[in-house]
Amino acid sequence: MSPIEEFFSLYFHEKENHVWVLTKEKTFRSFSGKNGVFSAVCFMNKELKNFRLNGVTLFCVLEPTLKEMGLLLLSRVDKVIFLKKTHLQDLSFLDRFLVHKLEREHYAGK
Numbered sequence: 001m002s003p004i005e006e007f008f009s010l011y012f013h014e015k016e017n018h019v020w021v022l023t024k025e026k027t028f029r030s031f032s033g034k035n036g037v038f039s040a041v042c043f044m045n046k047e048l049k050n051f052r053l054n055g056v057t058l059f060c061v062l063e064p065t066l067k068e069m070g071l072l073l074l075s076r077v078d079k080v081i082f083l084k085k086t087h088l089q090d091l092s093f094l095d096r097f098l099v100h101k102l103e104r105e106h107y108a109g110k
Contacts, residue, residue, distance in 0.1 A: 003027060004081060004107055007059045012083060020059040023048075036060070037068040041075050052076045062086045063106070072102055079103040 001009075003022060011018050019036035021028045021044055028047065031039040037060065044053050053075045060082040064072060072080060085106060 004059060008083060008107065011061045014061050017060060017062040019061075022057045022059070023055050037064055038071065041071055041077070045075070054078065057081065064104075069102070073100055076100045077102060079105065081105045081107045083107055 003020070007020055016032060017034070017036045019031045019040045021031070021040045023044075029040075029043060031037075031043070033039075037058065040058060041053065044056055045051055048056075056075075056077050057079040058072070058077060058081070060080060062084055063082045063086045064080060065086070080102060082104075083106075
């Protein structure tokens with residue numbers, strides 16, 4: 001079972017946000033709660049001893065908010081996969097203003 005399939009099976013019915021941090025298909029740690037994305041980024045900054053999180057993928061239950069997207073873009077996270085949409089905004093406009101492009105994917109049990 002792939003990491004995203006495992007994450008999907010564990011957290012699909014959750015209403016609270018849970019975040020897994022992966023690099024090169026290795027799960028580092030899971031975070032939960034209101035500030036799960038912020039906790040995950042801070043943890044990886046310390047773990048990698050770098051503010052640039054190239055090669056890092058985040059799995060989230062809830063789609064990142066605009067504030068979290070700003071953090072992920074500035075941290076240079078490569079990819080965010082989320083299970084549930086939380087708003088109807090299209091955040092692709094952020095790619096026009098920044099050098100780093102964050103790949104966002106809505107995983108709905110494909």
